[in-house]
Amino acid sequence: MCQVEEDYHDQLERADLPSVSKKCVKCKEAPAAVVIRAGDAYCRGCFKEYFIHKFRAMLGKNRIIFPGEKVLLAVSGGPSSCSMLSQVQEGLSQSAHKKLRFLPGIVYIDEGGAVGQSVEERRRTAxxxxxxxxxxxxxxxxLPLEQxxxxxxxxxxxxPSVPEKPSTNYKSAVDHFILTNMSNSLPPAQQEEETPLPDVQEPKTRLLQQLIESAKTLxxxxxxxxxxxxxxxxxxxxTQGYSKLMLxxxxxxxxxxxxxxISLGRGAQLAQDTGFSDSRYGDIVSVRPMRDYSAKEIAFYNRxxxxxxxxxxSLDTKTSDKAxxxxLTESFVTKLQADFPSTVSTIYRTSEKLQSAGRSSSTADQMFDRCLLCMCTLDTAVGEASxxxxxxxxxxxSQIKSGGSTSTETPGQNQSSVKSESTRQCCSSAGVEDCGSTARGGGCCNSAKAPETPDLKRLLCYSCQLTVRDLSSVDHLPQYILSExxxxQRRxxxxxxxxxxxLDDGEV
Known part of the structure; x- marks a missing residue:
């Protein structure tokens, strides 16, 4: 116990802080060049070996990418994606100790139109x-985002998803790949002809900007x-024949x-949004091989x-922390990480333990159990006491009107309900026998009318409902979303x- 009148005459011990003047913790010989965490000081050579080994160990441990598969690398130009590209290039070189055996391609999405960049700036970046x-x-x-x-x-x-290959076949697949001498050949090089820069059409850019600006909040x-x-x-x-998408x-x-x-209500989709692999699209599996690297490690390696x-x-460039x-979450995590270095790793290890609870449904109904935007399993089919x-x-x-009626739809949904109500009145007033008289081809008279604005509420998960609710009108959404x-709804x-x-599944 500390006493009020107690004197402290002994000299206090000072904590031994990590320093770059120390020796490398791995080779014990070369002086340390970088300190990743407290006590983890590496020299230049050991740090490069550690960085490369972590990348290949992540791919080898999961065994999702088989030899000979075509993998599309999504490169945004940032430090993490460029470092991923460098690791793939290093792993496919002839001098690599454990070579990567897939066939890579690169894709870059130009988002300058949504951000508000000029055509000259976009062409310079491209x-x-x-x-x-x-x-x-x-x-x-x-590719421009306007596409x-x-x-x-x-x-x-x-x-339809491709049948998963058992992990036990991975070793035999590697042996077969080596025996066919494909491991000694590099991926197909880029064609000699000059690849033209994407043509940005101004009308498409305006439509894209209208879509982004229709959202009220950042x-x-x-x-x-x-x-x-x-x-x-x-x-x-x-369209390009790739089976894996590397983020x-x-x-x-x-x-x-x-x-x-979690703050946006996507708790049910966390396992897919943060896991190593994401197979929500069926035939295209997204993988995240850089998920074991912190931003600090990537910055040191690139430097x-x-x-x-x-x-x-991006959209949040030069914005405030509360924009x-x-x-706000990024600012909170980075500031907390500066004072408590284990913050990011603790959150990350928590995400590794998350799993999605699968729902039993028939094959015909699986497409209707998916969110229209994020393609995750709908989390809105819950009990009454939820x-x-x-x-x-x-x-x-909270939205009860003065007349006693309630309104919970968005503006686009209100238009949809009004149109459907007018349609029902048209059919009922003319009688069932006269339905279809206005449409010469027969059928209901709804076919002769203009297409209605779809009600998206039942087709979206809770988080995507919040996003669509912030839109001024759902008519700004791309046509492929509205058509689907x-x-x-017709189905x-x-x-x-x-x-x-x-018949129910149990009656078959």
């Missing part, structure tokens, strides 16, 4: 990245932009994403070994009409 990609010798694709407006509806439909804008980017990446991988999310980025996703990066502004939920239903009841009570929403209505003739 030229820098084009020179960087050409130096690797890998095939690459530079997301022309995607087909199949992007938001889960494709939080919704960032979430919407992330969803559109993921859709374009998956579509590019499918450059670091440990620090995933820790921020985990906390911000010490001259890994080129290209600075690309969005994502920006927190989600309590939130809906509170929302209904209408198709799902749902048809299923309700013939529900009494269908």
């Amino acid at each position: 030229s820098e990245l084009q020179a960087l990609f050409k130096a690797t010798g890998f095939p690459f694709h530079i 997301v407006l022309d995607l087909p509806s199949s992007v938001v439909v889960t494709a 939080t919704a804008k960032e979430d919407l932009l992330s969803t559109l980017r993921q859709h374009l990446l998956v579509h590019t991988a499918r 450059g999310d670091s440990c620090t980025r995933l820790a921020v994403k985990l906390l911000s996703s 010490m070994f001259s890994v080129p990066c290209v600075v690309v502004p 969005s939920v994502q920006r 927190a989600f239903q309590s939130t809906l009841i509170s929302e209904q009570l 929403a209408q198709r799902r 749902s209505q048809m299923r309700e009409e013939i529900s009494e003739f269908l």
Whole structure:
């Protein structure tokens, strides 16, 4: 116990802080050049070996990418994705100790139109990245984000997944790959002809800006932009014949994403959003091999070994800490990490233990159990005594109008309900026998009317509902999303009409 009148005459012991003047903790000979964590001081050579080993060990431990597979690297120009590109290039070199055996390609999504960059700035950034990609010798694709407006509806439909190969076959696959002498050949080099820069169309850019500006908050804008980017990446991988999509999310980025996703109501999707592999799209599996690296490790490696990066502004560039939920979470984690160095690793280790609870459903209904935007399993089909239903009841009570009616729809949903009500009145007033008289081809008179604005509420998870609710109008969404929403609604209505003739899974 410390006493009030106690004197402290003995000299206090001073903590031995890590210093770069120490010897390397691995080789015990060379002086330390970098201190990653307290007590982890590495020399230049050991740090490079440690960095490379961690990347290849992550891929080898999971055994998801088999030899000969085509893998699309999503490179944004930032430190983490450029470091990932450098590791893949190093692993495919002839001098590599444990060579990587897949066939890589590169894709870069130009988001300058959504951020507000001029055409000259976008072309300058694309030229820098084009020179960087050409130096690797890998095939690459530079795509403007405006192409997301022309995607087909199949992007938001889960494709049939490729049967997973047992992990026991991985060793035999490697042996077969080596015996066929494919391990000694480099991936196909980039074609000699000059790859033209993407042509940016001004009308498409205006439509994209209208879509982003329709979101009222920066939080919704960032979430919407992330969803559109993921859709374009998956579509590019499918059309170019890639089976894996490699993302450059670091440990620090995933820790921020985990906390911000919880704040945005994406707790049910955390295992897919932060895990090593993500198979929500079926045929395209996303992997995150950089998830064991902190932002500090990546910055040291890029600085010490001259890994080129290209600075690309984003939506939250030069914004305040409280501009969005994502920006506030990032500021909180980075400031806490400065005082408590184990903050990021603790959050990251928590995300490793998360698993998605699978729901039993028939094969025909799996596509309707997926969110229309993020393609995750819907988390809104819960019991009456759940927190989600309590939130809906509170929302209904808070929006009671003076006439006693309630309104819980967004502006776009209100228009949809008004149109459907007018349609029902039209059919009822003319009588059932006269239904379809206005449409010469027969059928209901709804077919002669203009297409309705779809009701997206039932097709979205809770977090995506919050994002769409912040939009001024759902009509600004890309056409492939609206078309798929209408198709799902028609299928749902048809299923309700013939529900009494269908058999349950237990009755088959």
